[in-house]
Amino acid sequence: MNKEKLTNLIRKSAQSLGLEVGAFSLEHPDEISHGDYSTNIALILAKELKMNPKELAEKIVAEMSKTVFDTIEKIEVAGAGFINFYLSSKFFDESLNSLLEAGDTFGQNSTLKGKKALVEYTDPNPFKEFHIGHLMSNTIGESISRLVQASGAETKRACYQGDVGLHVAKAVWALIKNKKEVVSAGNLGQAYAEGSKAYEDPESKIEIDAINKKIYDRSDEDINRIYDHGKTISLEHFAEIYKKLGTEFNFYFFESETGKFGKEIVLDYLDKGVFEKSEGAIIFPAEKHDPKLHTRVFINKEGLPTYEAKELGLAQIKYDLFPYDLSIVITGNEVNDYFKVLLKALELIFPELAKATKHLSHGMLRLPSGKMSSRTGSVITGESLIEDISVMVRKKIESSDRGIEDKERLVNMVAVAALKYSILKQSPGRDIIFDFEKSISFEGDSGPYLQYSYARAKSILNKAQENNIAELSHSGSTNNFLLKIFSARPAGLRKASQLRSPATKEVTELERFLYRFPEVVERSALEYAPHYLITYLTDLSRSFNAFYGETKIVDPSDPSSPHKVALTRAFSIVLKNGLNLLGIQAPEKM
């Protein structure tokens, strides 16, 4: 009994009462004790017919009850006129079966099957720090990429980096002045801060502007050498961070490439009336197309392309390399208004690319003490934040000994999980007030909570195997999980659907959550909102932990034990698949 089937049954029943049925909703109630599905059809129809919604609901229920369903336990009218459906143990047994059979693939859908998707995120700038804002973009982008991939799209990841521009010139200026050989990415951050400060001084400004031009045209050997070296150091540093975070990009794009291309596009469309000349610059008067938009400069007085022109070039370069059906660009929300202007320009030039482009923005990471600024050097780097969290995780791991072999690997897994969870738990687009003490938690709603729940489930499964209740075997491409019934009879292998004993006829809350996973994944992907998935996984884990607390799962003397073990196995599958979609690793032990 899936949602579609049930919707049709409800519609049919109402129609056979002679009612005209329009749109109505069928959802999982917020409160899990209110049943598995709930519809508001009676409330909607009663309004049109000016009837009492409760009475109408009763009539619809009576009509539905004429048909016998073995997957529905009971139907009842509740509240103002909601009809609640409680699924039967048969339904749950079957769904458990298919869940265990699907294994790693459970949760995937095909809404984007056959499509090509390109996701751009993180976008740090060489010569500047990789700060906590980049961690945000990376975390969200990685999860979106995985969700889109799980929806069937051929997915590529891209990172776009600003390797030219005033910020680079400022850093290079400071490096030359101090005759400092670049040895670490940290030096570059300092150099950038120093250059920014110097830029306020008119004399230094002239020098920095000159360097900026030379970087663009590569006319000065000494500057080229310092520039190339610094860029290499930066990129190597970023690569290390990506490794820690678990991101592998397919494409790297640079502003030094997109600028040239973007400029050509703008000049090309200058004649065609999209752009105009104004005060020596080339502009796009977006307000002529939409009063809420404003004019932006695409090529400045100096003849250099701005961010906007570069983006035009980027859209085209991306498409040439990977002809996408969907191009997702993830940025901070401070560029929202520019992006709207940009998309309007793109729409006039490459309508099909504009249609395929989806801009997602995340909020800012704000510190309780005020705004972070790399210009003044008051930044928290991504690296230092991960290290600070790691110190706390390390302490925790040292205090408990579970025979973990590679402790540093676990430290990184848990630290990254704590960080990613705190970023993904809220709806995207909103600012995060980042308070180190409060934001990074190992208790309650947290990444480590989910990981701990997973490790616990794995530990129970190992014990079940030792007690000969379950047998985990990998054959071919599918995971087979076989359970044995313990009794006087010869131990036999059973499918999960044959395990429920009369004693456990009652359906547990855990089961009511498990089968919903694919729906949650689909919604998260469709709305580009990983926080739905996080909320679900947290509820699911809480439900499992409560289950663990109130019952003994592995117990050879208990006939319902194999069924409980099967549920534990199902839980571990869903949680691992879910964590994977968030870009969080699931440790076997912790």
Place this chain on the structure above:
RNA sequence: GCCCUUGUAGUUCAAUGGAUAGAACAGAGCUCUUCUAAGGCUUCGAUGUAGGUUCGAUUCCUACCAAGGGCACCA
């Protein structure tokens, strides 16, 4: 001044126009001779203000108040 976003327990976050507004942290109290206590169980506590639309509003509309971001050559 104009445009965009956001106001929910003490704090950080949830809630496709639906039922008694959910969690977590912090506070109070239980719980390891039992499969991982990074856990479980009790308990206290909230929709910025004023209107409107609706059978029903945290959600939609209007005004106000408050916070953040943006508004021509940085990104």
